[in-house]
Amino acid sequence: MTTNHLYLVDGSGYIFRAYHRLPPLTNRHGVPAGAVYGFTTMLWKLVDDLHKADGPTHLAVIFDASSKTFRNDLYDKYKAHRPPPPEDLVPQFPLIRDATRAFSVPCIEQPGLEADDIIACYAKAALAKGWQVTIVSSDKDLMQLIEPGLDMLDTMNNRRLGADYVVEKFGVPPAQLGEVLALMGDSVDNVPGVPGIGPKTASQLIQQFGDVEAVLANAETITKPKLRQSLIDHAANARLSRELVRLVCDQPLPEPLDDLALKGLPPEPLRAFLEEQGFRSLLLKVGGPSAEPVSAPAAIAEEAEPPFVHKEYETVVTEEALDRWIADGFAASMIAVDTETDHIDCMRARLVGVSLATAPGKACYIPVGHTGDGLLSETPAQLPLDLVLTKLKPLLEDPATLKIGQNLKYDLVMLRRNGVDVAPYDDTMLLSYDLDAGLTAHGMDDLAMRHLDHACIEFKTVCGTGKNQISFDKVPLDRATEYAAEDADVTLRLWRKLKPRLSPEAATRVYELVDRPLVPVVAEMERAGVHVDREELARLSGEFAGEIARLEAEIHALAGSPFTIGSPKQLGEILFDRLGLKGGRKGKTGVYSTDVNELERLAGDGAEIAAKVLEWRQLAKLKSTYTDALQAQINPATNRVHTSFSLAVAQTGRLSSTDPNLQNIPIRTAIGRRIRDAFVAAPGKLILSADYSQIELRLAAHMAEVPALRDAFARGEDIHNLTAMELFGEVNRETRGRAKTINFAILYGISSWGLAGRLGVDRIEAQAMIDRYFDRFPGINRYIAETLTKVREQGYVTTLFGRKTHLPGIRSSKQGERQAAERQAINAPIQGTSADIIKRAMVRMGPALAEAGLADVTMLLQVHDELVFELPESDVPAASAVIRRVMETAAEPAIRLSVPLGVEIGTGHSWGAAH
DNA sequence: TGGTTCACG
């Protein structure tokens, strides 16, 4: 029997080295994957060497957990100057974990320990059992571990490193290497060392005296005066450095040694991964492309899945059961998670339970906050919330275990409020959004029906509806378990269907670089909330109420009798039937149109009642939708308003905002703007608003390659003036207004009818303007034609980042639907690219502000082309510079635009004042 | 529940 041989791969070290050594490859759909490719090849080689002489029998890949380690407690500046990893490396981290999983090799990470320490612990444990150990790394710190039975392997030049190498390079054997490393310090990790001592001097001193303490003890005897003084002055730093470079090797092993046994190349998961990445040369080695090339990810999806059996879900009420599920989660290295609460608003909700799924059909529910209904049922026996959270936290935060959620933002907010972070993660709702936008809604019930042919237990059958509805904490545990565990089970099954489609369908880029990383960013914005001046809102409500009452009386007098002004039906009958004003019927319902255009027309003709109804409507709208509603939306616990941003609703990639909608707070009229003035900064702080200027027109100029528009933006000219000049030969208020309308018409997918209606000209005249526009701005025409060709062929259009909007209406037999789809096809790439860009700015904003030391700057809101922050007054200059830079460069480096992105920044005590 | 209106980008 041969000796066991454990290979420990320093995953984090390898990633950075591969990133810098290998060309910046991208995988088949444009996501940076050079390091992933290098890593995959290296892992392949190792696994393939199973049972060769000197090959591995046991293998694990060790990563750094991103959290702080004990070394930061020793020295707060440890690794403090590390720049964040390069942007095109960041999306490779999850892929590298996917690769490791595809080989069925364990990923090991442990918060509080660096990869080096975990490696040291495993190495010592294996040596103690008489195993051989090879550390796959060329990190000098790890060379301290070299001893008989343990060597290192540098896979990039296929070199084995032993004690000879250490002696040759550092002049001392591995056992003394830590002493040398301590004296010389390390500028990258910010290990201070002793100033003036580099590798040569450090080596000499240790060779002469033996260790750091001995060197310090003999400092007085050193002849070189500068060296002597430096050692005396920096003795404390030398001792600190000695502790910083010392590897910890006495910690418990996260996974037992025997679990690292290598089983060889697992063809199916590996094939799926390679096809997903498009690593064709490796794919050939695993046995060529599978019979059905693009369905290869079906390796996962086509596995027969068990039916849904609700009675088999487990209700977890003992510590033993909880521990068992958590161990299963670690073992599976992925787990679906769902939280149940007593409220749809995650800022008001209490945690009621958590469900987990580790495999299709294998799911549980852990109740923590059920109360019984107070009448028929008592509070059921459950594990205490704190215990469950304490036990779940290591699993949910474990960097080697993938957490899968459906609309994970909700659970993220809930869990963060309870002191738990969740990472790494996937979100099935966002997977669906990035794959199937325009084809389906992305709620769990929709997705379960579509992909699993399964009807989920409806919330209302568990909790009822209307005034009989109960909150989830009142649901009996058996019913709650069936519902909640099913959610986790469905989520896991959906992930298995959707995740493998990502790469073949070219959605990885937008998922990994835009939507997935946005989840925790938006979760934090929602948690932050925004401060509103309650008294001011109440004052406005009162003021509006008075005006509304006054107008109501006047309107009723003009009409000759009271009626419901808010009823379009009654209003239309009053205006057109009783008062005999000119107007027409409309729509299938047969009610008169009384919208703002119609009323303005009537008012222009001298109808006093129409003017008053308009005024009444405005005030009624402002009062009911804003001043009254916002007061009611103030969270009593935080005294702030917390909107909910929907990440998977808008067809184009935009966010939307609900409960309350803070993306449609008035600004266009003076009276409405007073509501915006009630959005105020907390005491001592200011609101900062940063707007992209004309971003959609700029993107249109880039995407359609319109030289005149590109040049005008490059020179910083007013684009509507330019358009007016080109179309009408002169610039004045009137021509500029028309030009602006036409510019918007272009973005929205122009039709001569629509433009004619907007401009109040006839169809022929509108068409002439469009023709002239196409003539003056060549490129627009071509963009429209190419976009329409593409959408007709493929059924979808894409943004610059590859986000798809499917437009099935393009093949409708109804002409109206077809034309609507054509207009959407023109608009979606432009609106969607703008959404991609601001999302990237949001993702980068936190790290950029943190790097600049601006920890007190909080991002509060996104309004499509605007980001709103709250910050200390003294941070305004520095924060403005960071925010401007992040927003203006948000497309880079993935996309290089031919137009600059302009950002306008304003500050004030209120949102209104910041504009 | 669907239709209408109107707040925003």
Place this chain on the structure above:
DNA sequence: GACGTACGTGAACCAG
């Protein structure tokens, strides 16, 4: 010649 009256959202209100 008919078709249709700009893209994307969410909330309040009325009426059936």
